[in-house]
Amino acid sequence: MKGMLAMAQQHYIKYLRDVKDQSISQIAEQLGVSWRTAKKYADCSDWNKAEPPLRGKFPIMEAYREQVDTWLIEDQTRPKKQRHTAKRIYDRLVSEFGFAGSDRTVRYYVAKRKSELQIEKSEPYLRLEHPGGEAQADFGTFQAIIGGQLVERKMLVLSYPYSNAAFVFVTPKENTECFLEGLRQLFEMSGGVPNRIWFDNLSAAVVSVGTDGKRKLTDEFQRFALHYRFQPVFCNPAQGNEKGHVENKVGYARRN
Structure with missing residues (x-):
């Protein structure tokens, strides 16, 4: 690994050192880092984020x-x-x-x-209007320590561009079951169901995209949308910027 390790990885090294009583060499070999890097985080006592005095930082x-x-x-x-x-x-x-x-x-x-x-x-795009009652949904990935193991988890984020509100629900995977349960939980958190929701062409909802742009949706997702009475809207392939609001919220949630 090169450069500074992610915070979850730093904490995992400390866990292996203090709780599992592993040596610096064992930690370095297990995680594939240098001995110097393993020792740096294993013996670290100050976890405050370093803030070098950069010129122009306000x-x-x-x-x-x-x-x-x-x-x-x-x-x-x-x-x-x-x-x-x-x-x-x-x-x-x-x-x-x-x-x-x-x-x-x-x-x-x-x-x-x-x-x-x-x-x-960036290329020019048509302006997208997002009136009240519209939302955007997207998955994000982050790392966490669960049961002493460094694992990858997903978070489903539902954001409302009109009000700048956002809600987050953590799931183990991005499969259909996790996706639909995550949406249900997010509706509960936000106190209602949006009229329209923008999505990527994620496999949990879209089976295929035809050459004419028409999408074949999964049966589970179609039933879910009908039950909750919202209109799903999908971004053009490889054009995630069309739902830039939720992508910004995903980054914010990951950083914080």
Whole structure:
């Protein structure tokens, strides 16, 4: 493994050292890391996140990152002339959220995030409207320690672009059973069922996509949608940005 290990992996090394009483060499061999890396995390006593003093890093933006990222991602579906400028984002933060930082801070952050998201290189798309009552759903993957083992788990996220709300339910897999049970739980959490829900062409719902764009849905998913009376809407193949709001929420949930 190269670079810094994920937090779950760091904690697993500490678990093997303190609970399983394994040697540094045993840990390094089991996880396929160097002896130096295994020792670093096995003997670590300070788990505070290191924050090197990077030039141009502005803590005041932390509380607004999610909202700004949402605007930038959704801008990918708009014509270039209708996208947010840094000045427009600053004005909205001040008027809608009481932002107390400077215009320069916002300009720096927006330029940095546009570069990272490669927004300027994205293809033009038709603008997608998401009125109240519409939602987006997507799976995300994360690692956790369960029963002393480092395992991979899935989280199903249901987000509402109109209100910027989101709900998360953890599942062991992405199969049909987990998918439908996850949606049911998310409806309970959010207090209702959306009129329309945007999905990827995930195998738990879609059997195949024809050359004409028509989708053959699984019987289980069709019955589920009929029971809860929502209209499923599917993104074009390989065009996950059409549901950029929920993808942003998946990343936020994973980081937090």
